[in-house]
Structure formats: C-alpha cells, structure tokens
Amino acid sequence: MAKEQGVTPQSQDFSQWYIDVIQKAELVDYGPVRGTMVMRPYGYALWENLQRELDRMIKETGHENAYFPLFIPMSFLQKEAEHVEGFAPELAVVTHAGGEELEEPLAVRPTSETVIGYMWSKWITSWRDLPVLMNQWANVVRWEKRPRPFLRTTEFLWQEGHTAHATREEAEEETRRMLGVYAKLARDYAAIPVWEGMKTEKEKFAGAVYTTTIEAVMRDGKALQSGTSHFLGQNFAKAFEITFQDQDLEEKYVWTTSWGLSTRMIGAIIMAHGDDQGLILPPKLAPIQVVIVPIYRKNTREVVLEPARELEREIRAAGVRVHLDDRDQYSPGYKFNEWELRGVPLRIEIGPRDVEAGHAVLKSRLGGEKEFIGLRDLPGLLPERLEGFHRALYERALAFREEHVEKVDDYDAFKEQVERGFAAAFHCGDAACEKAIQEETKATTRVIPFDFPEEEGVCVRCGKPSAYGKRVLFAKAY
C-alpha cells in the first residue's frame, strides 16, 4: 500500500523523477507566483551548509561581505551595451511605488555589477584603494521563460563576488582563483567532479571579456553549469567611470571581475547523485548525516529508546549531525524508505535484540551489507565512515562521468554522443556554426577545459580548422 510514496524511476522519466524527489523529500514546494519556489527547512538547511563552507572559502581568499540594494535605476543597466542587451528581456521592473508612478523605473537586480560599479566609482580614487575584494549574499530576479526549481527560478539565492584591480594580470588571476574555489566546493563538499574551463564567446556572460565555468554531468547525461567566474576587463569600469590615480600619476580604469554560485548548485547535487530511491546527499553538506531508527514494540519502547537517546548524544558529541527518528506513528520500514528518499548518508537501526547484544546496525545509503557495530565503538567510527562515504560518492560520480564523455571526430557520432552525454570535439569557433550545431542537435558548447591537452584538428561539423587548439566539450544542458 501507499505505493505512490515512491518516485518515478530515472530511466522512465528523469524530469518527473526530479520533480517527484524534490517535493517528496521536502526540499521545496512551488510558490504562488510562477517560477518561484519555497525552500522548505530541509532544503534550506542544505543551502545553509553549502553557504557556510563557501562563505568561509571566500573569506579565506581575502574577500569581505557587503550588501548592495535590491533596486537598481533602469538607466544603470543601460550603461553597458552588451549587459543591457543580455539582461533586458528578463528584467522585472518596478514602475509604481508609494501609490504613485515612479519618475524612473527601477529594475529588481538580475545581478549587481552596475550598482556596485556606481558605488565603487565614488569609493575608489587611488592605487592604494586597490584591490577591492567584495562578496554579497543576495537574492536576484530573472524573469526566465521556463523556470525549474533550483535550476532556473524567477527569484534565486546566490553569492556574487565583485573585485576591482589595478592591473589586467591581477584581475585575470582573481577570475581563475575563484573558479578554483568553486571547483573545490563541488569536488570536496558536493562530491561532484567538474571541468574547469572557458566559455565560448557565444556562451559568455553579457558584459564580460570572457567567462570561466565549472561544468558537471547529471545522471541523465546532460550538463549543468554550476558556477561561473567572469573577467570583465574594463567594460564596467568605463561604463561607470571607475578610475584611480596610479603610482605613475596616470588616471586609469580599474579591471574588474565577478563570480557567482547559486541555489542551482543544489540542483546539481540532486541530479549528480540521486537514484531511484531518491536523493543521495554528500555527507559534508547533508542536513542530517546519520539517522537513528529505533525499532520497538509498545512494551520495549523505553528499553530501546533510552540507549538510542544515549547513542544520539554521543554521536552528536563526536561532531556528527545526527537525528533520532522516534515518531511512534510510523513503522521502521516506513522510516527506512523515507530517510532513503531524503538522502541521509548513514542509517543506524537499533532494536531490542541489538540492545541485548550491545550493538547496533549500520547501513549506508550507497548500498552494501548491514554491519553490526558495538554501541561503544559506533560514535567514534562515524566521522571516518562519513569521509569514506564522501570518497565513494565522488568516485561513483567520476566513474559515471567517464562513461558519459567520448572523443568524437565525426558529426554522426557527435549527434549520437550528445544524446547520452558529453562529446569532446574540435570546433571552428564560428558562432554561426555553433548555433547550427545547437539547432541540429540541441547540444551547446559547455566548456573548453583548461586541462585538455593541446591538440589540432578540424571542426566536427564544418571541417574548418579548430579555433581553440584543443577539444571543446559539447552537451545538452539544463
């Protein structure tokens, strides 16, 4: 009974699987306005964990948090030509407030380069003011045509870093450094292997000189851009007159960068690891790392719950996020299924027989046998088990990725490959050719990986010489 508590299998309909999982695991629900989502406590806790780790890394690399306003005068957006062209179609604009029509419409920020540029033009006057290294945690609004929870919502949460430097070299180093931070977050915390590299001209951020990206493979073989770091050159400096007087007495424009990582990363975690049972959360970010499911009858309730509570205390003292599920109204079997659906990495079962024997049962969300472990040894053992879980999850994702990327040099093979994963192919660099590939195959260039070897070849579609000196990854993307 209660069969509809399960989720649609991935192989049957990956999209439906995703929708089922996020709702049934109580990560999110739809908001009343199209494209908005409510992050429920379990989903928000995941975001908070991710946020805490990323915030720490951002600060360790010398940045300070600040906060800029939600409303931006429309005229600001228009100062950088490419920027306004890129963002105008998806702006939400406030025209009325306080019961009156506004003299100048206000954009709800889609990103904050412009308002930050405006403020910096006031604050930056000397080479001694540089570099400026700032970050803000904020919500932004982009009125996308086709929203999907976490992946593309009308309003989303993110951090956006913004920096200003005296030289091009320094700004480019910063761009690359912060991409590295994102890659580290993905690998070491989310257990997701990512390619780091360049976006093509066609795929870059509106207003950037170039964009770097981390790109990951989802379990349906599609790509998800999970974080981007942009080198903005002097584009915004010139638009907003951000200048400084250098040591050589010359007045110069600053060089700026920006970089962002959003709640989309949660979508990446869901789709990179989840299976037909539901979520599988990386232990370093999981709201609950270990769940204890007590097994008792009415007459053995306290016999089991008392040591279970003691176990919970000891595990918590060992620095592990643990939860004791002592709800009377659900059977153990129900709880097993529910916590598997919600992706908790490790489960402990403890019943009267276990209490009698002085042990408990340990079971991993990644499968394998149930283990009997002495109650005294269990708390101390869990941190290393969680480490092991993280490594196994990463290795699993890496193996999956390797199975879903192929070098292809023939357009027919290319078309087949992008149906199941990533194609590593040569491209001529012509935006029209790139567009044609997208129209013919639905695949786009995802990334030109930094660590791909130098290699010469001809464009997989048109046969003209390769533009990038190496292969480019193509895939269908979210």
Place this chain on the structure above:
RNA sequence: CGGGGCGUAGCGCAGCCCGGAAGCGCGCCUGCUUUGGGGGCAGGAUGUCGCAGGUUCAAAUCCUGCCGCCCCGACCA
C-alpha cells in the same frame, strides 16, 4: 512567446461525452492492535467543483469570456 495538458477534499485523481443527492485512493483525527523494509480493524472530519457571465425548472457537467498552473520547445545561473 509557440505547442500540448490540467484546474473537483491537504495530495493524486474519477465524475463531464449523455445536466437531476459531489465520489475514490492516499493522507489527516479518535480508539484498539501492530512495529527488524512503506502494517491491520473500526469509527470520524474535510469541498466557494479556478473565476465571471449565460442557457435551463435544475449546471462540476452545456455555451462564452477570463485567470492560473504544469509539461514540451526557443532564451537563460
């Protein structure tokens, strides 16, 4: 913005074609029983049938208009 679908109990849906007492499953509440992989029995509560008009003795059902959401595409973190 194009194509498709759907709005009926908290959730998932049937009923609509062919007008005549608003239903089913799950969930929820109470009690008993059960609990080592989504238990069982009994009792119970819950509805402006998306909105507005129209036709009719009578509208969830037929007609007109509107609104909203979801899915698939083009666009994007």
